[in-house]
Amino acid sequence: MSEKLYSISVEVNGVARSAHVPARLSLVDWLRDDLRLTGTHVGCEHGICGACSIMLDGEPVRSCLMYAVQADGHRVTTVEGLANPDGSMSVLQDSFCKCHAMQCGYCTPGMLIAAKGLLEANRHPSDTEIRAAIGGNLCRCTGYQQIVDAIHDAARRMASGAK
Amino acid sequence: MKSAPFEYLRADSIASACEALRREGDSAKIIAGGQSLVPIMAMRLVRPSLLVDINEIAALKFIAVERDAVRIGACTRQALVERDDALASRVPLLRQALAWVGHVQTRNRGTLGGSIVHADPCAELPLAAQVLGAKMVLRSSSGARTLAAEEFFTGPMVTATDSSECLEEVHWPVWSEPRTGCAFTEIANRHGDFAMVSAACQLALDGEGRCVRAAFGLGGVGQTPLAFPRLAARLLGTKLDEAVVKSVAQDAAAQTEPGSDLFATADYRRHLAGVLAARVIRAAQEKAGGGK
Numbered sequence: 440m441s442e443k444l445y446s447i448s449v450e451v452n453g454v455a456r457s458a459h460v461p462a463r464l465s466l467v468d469w470l471r472d473d474l475r476l477t478g479t480h481v482g483c484e485h486g487i488c489g490a491c492s493i494m495l496d497g498e499p500v501r502s503c504l505m506y507a508v509q510a511d512g513h514r515v516t517t518v519e520g521l522a523n524p525d526g527s528m529s530v531l532q533d534s535f536c537k538c539h540a541m542q543c544g545y546c547t548p549g550m551l552i553a554a555k556g557l558l559e560a561n562r563h564p565s566d567t568e569i570r571a572a573i574g575g576n577l578c579r580c581t582g583y584q585q586i587v588d589a590i591h592d593a594a595r596r597m598a599s600g601a602k
Numbered sequence: 603m604k605s606a607p608f609e610y611l612r613a614d615s616i617a618s619a620c621e622a623l624r625r626e627g628d629s630a631k632i633i634a635g636g637q638s639l640v641p642i643m644a645m646r647l648v649r650p651s652l653l654v655d656i657n658e659i660a661a662l663k664f665i666a667v668e669r670d671a672v673r674i675g676a677c678t679r680q681a682l683v684e685r686d687d688a689l690a691s692r693v694p695l696l697r698q699a700l701a702w703v704g705h706v707q708t709r710n711r712g713t714l715g716g717s718i719v720h721a722d723p724c725a726e727l728p729l730a731a732q733v734l735g736a737k738m739v740l741r742s743s744s745g746a747r748t749l750a751a752e753e754f755f756t757g758p759m760v761t762a763t764d765s766s767e768c769l770e771e772v773h774w775p776v777w778s779e780p781r782t783g784c785a786f787t788e789i790a791n792r793h794g795d796f797a798m799v800s801a802a803c804q805l806a807l808d809g810e811g812r813c814v815r816a817a818f819g820l821g822g823v824g825q826t827p828l829a830f831p832r833l834a835a836r837l838l839g840t841k842l843d844e845a846v847v848k849s850v851a852q853d854a855a856a857q858t859e860p861g862s863d864l865f866a867t868a869d870y871r872r873h874l875a876g877v878l879a880a881r882v883i884r885a886a887q888e889k890a891g892g893g894k
């Protein structure tokens with residue numbers, strides 16, 4: 440079947456990427472299957488679990504609820520884009536390791552994106568604000584407490600200047 | 603790829619979106635935030651041949667505070683509506699309702715107009731629109747018309763919008779009474795889910811704490827979000843004592859037509875409707891500085 444293709448240009452983790460995609464290709468499938476950026480996970484594929492969270496123009500959104508063609512001309516950050524430029528882990532990622540904020544890791548990319556969005560808007564989040572920020576991300580393993588601890592830890596370290 | 607194939611048009615103006623709708627008729631569909639549309643397209647419950655994307659139309663994204671109303675562009679993101687302090691001081695019910703809508707990620711992408719046009723009878727923004735009597739401005743290539751919420755919501759996921767029309771803006775009335783208070787509450791399986799039952803109320807009190815203006819409604823217990831203007835009128839002139847609030851809330855619950863499902867029976871939902879209606883009237887009274 441020949442389906443019409445649309446040309447798109449998207450800045451993904453600071454790199455300009457172009458492609459020809461069918462309109463019905465979801466953004467997460469484009470990122471994972473075509474760009475091979477498999478850090479972003481897919482769980483439910485209909486907006487419930489948060490595993491597919493990415494930043495669109497700096498704000499966390501669910502990439503399973505967008506078509507790739509809609510991202511044309513926009514800026515996307517995936518979990519691969521969170522590391523420092525030299526490839527070392529960012530404070531936020533390091534805090535997740537330190538605080539044991541993951542077990543199987545399935546929810547982790549989405550949690551990191553949600554946390555990143557929160558910390559960019561709010562440098563000193565309360566417990567309640569952290570819980571609200573990750574409220575749309577399901578984790579089947581950790582019981583959430585270590586994730587909340589990790590985000591507190593990252594906020595503290597970032598406030599004292601760590602990168 | 604889970605959706606059926608479709609063609610895509612990124613509209614750069616309201617006029618070009620309306621023109622595409624006119625040309626394609628029923629088989630075209632508008633996509634705004636897509637937070638409900640994309641899943642139902644993935645389930646193939648909806649199979650448009652053309653998707654008209656209005657996300658890039660700047661003229662559909664604004665919050666304009668006027669004397670008697672706040673006008674909000676249909677494609678304004680829910681997160682922006684939630685954060686706007688000028689809006690929150692004039693139409694406080696919106697921020698209260700949005701606290702129950704989805705999650706950060708869905709509010710960043712989801713739009714005010716998208717939720718209203720989707721018209722889920724369990725959704726929060728349609729209930730707020732129904733309770734406050736918001737007005738929807740519908741644009742087509744042959745002009746514009748304005749519908750009040752009560753004419754706009756016609757059934758579950760059904761509105762009076764014609765297939766050639768695009769929701770352009772929503773007008774939210776501003777109450778001028780100095781002692782105005784409002785409240786929104788709901789019971790859902792998980793916070794952020796659609797409500798099992800939701801309730802919203804806005805009322806105004808005079809200097810003695812007597813109710814001078816009242817509106818309330820219930821979501822999730824009928825074909826559309828429900829408002830109860832006749833019952834709200836029974837609150838006027840009273841000091842909202844226990845007996846009045848209880849009887850009004852009970853009568854509202856009796857008028858609902860909830861369904862049963864895996865999670866709750868119709869009886870339980872009707873019971874919740876009465877409890878939440880009373881609770882929300884009381885909470886609005888307290889916000890208006892009355893009671894106690």
Ligand code: FES
Pocket residue numbers: 480481482483484485486487488489490491492501502503504
């Ligand atoms: S995969 Fe997108 S929210 Fe679950």
Ligand code: FES
Pocket residue numbers: 540541542543544545546547577578579580581
């Ligand atoms: S660590 Fe397994 S789902 Fe969160």
